[in-house]
Amino acid sequence: MNRWLVNSIVKSPNFNERKLPISMVVLHYTGMKSAAEALERMCDPEAEVSAHYMIDEAGAVTSLVPEEKRAWHAGRSYWRGVTDVNSASIGIELVNPGHEWGYRPFPEAQMEALLPLLADIVKRNHIPRGNVVGHSDIAPARKQDPGEFFDWARLGDLGLALKIPLAKMNLFYDNPGAFYLALERFGYDISDGRAAVTAFQRRWRPELIDGQIDGEIGAILLELLLEQGSGRAR
Numbered sequence: 001m002n003r004w005l006v007n008s009i010v011k012s013p014n015f016n017e018r019k020l021p022i023s024m025v026v027l028h029y030t031g032m033k034s035a036a037e038a039l040e041r042m043c044d045p046e047a048e049v050s051a052h053y054m055i056d057e058a059g060a061v062t063s064l065v066p067e068e069k070r071a072w073h074a075g076r077s078y079w080r081g082v083t084d085v086n087s088a089s090i091g092i093e094l095v096n097p098g099h100e101w102g103y104r105p106f107p108e109a110q111m112e113a114l115l116p117l118l119a120d121i122v123k124r125n126h127i128p129r130g131n132v133v134g135h136s137d138i139a140p141a142r143k144q145d146p147g148e149f150f151d152w153a154r155l156g157d158l159g160l161a162l163k164i165p166l167a168k169m170n171l172f173y174d175n176p177g178a179f180y181l182a183l184e185r186f187g188y189d190i191s192d193g194r195a196a197v198t199a200f201q202r203r204w205r206p207e208l209i210d211g212q213i214d215g216e217i218g219a220i221l222l223e224l225l226l227e228q229g230s231g232r233a234r
């Protein structure tokens with residue numbers, strides 16, 4: 001933890017030991033009516049949930065679990081072959097009521113607190129850009145957070161996540177199976193195909209989220225795979 005980037009420490013009892021080295025960051029929204037409620041829940045032993053950091057809408061950063069410990073934010077999830085995402089990741093919760101309680105844009109103050117925190121975590125832990133993900137990327141059938149208002153493009157421009165590729169033309173795969181295979185190859189759990197497509201759209205083409213494979217997301221996925229293959233997107 002970088003003390004300069006943390007405003008307060010509230011110790012949560014909800015953690016255990018990691019079984020994997022840190023290689024990912026998972027971004028969330030809290031999905032609760034208030035920051036106080038979210039903090040209380042993440043410190044309640046009966047809730048059995050937590051994260052390493054929470055950032056409120058005014059930009060105050062709270063540390064709840066030391067980075068070296070395994071916080072409980074990912075749940076049943078999958079990314080690039082990893083199923084114990086909690087063991088492999090640092091979890092950051094952004095205070096936002098979420099789709100259930102009135103989803104709203106993330107304020108600039110909150111983003112300005114997130115960016116240096118994330119940059120510091122990524123740098124200290126040598127986290128590949130392709131492993132900075134949203135909860136919906138690793139649990140597409142269960143989760144929507146941080147959601148379509150989250151500014152992934154800004155993270156991409158700063159080198160803190162993969163850049164969002166521009167689809168230069170429509171690209172159609174031979175059949176849906178080919179698209180799903182490509183999606184799996186990139187990292188997604190495709191056991192629920194429609195959910196995986198929806199999660200992909202939410203992250204990479206938030207302007208249209210309908211769960212349908214189309215030429216534009218086909219092109220975006222190919223660009224991402226080409227980047228991955230070239231080693232530019234570790």
Ligand SMILES: [Zn+2]
Nearest residue numbers: 028029135145
């Ligand atoms: Zn989440």
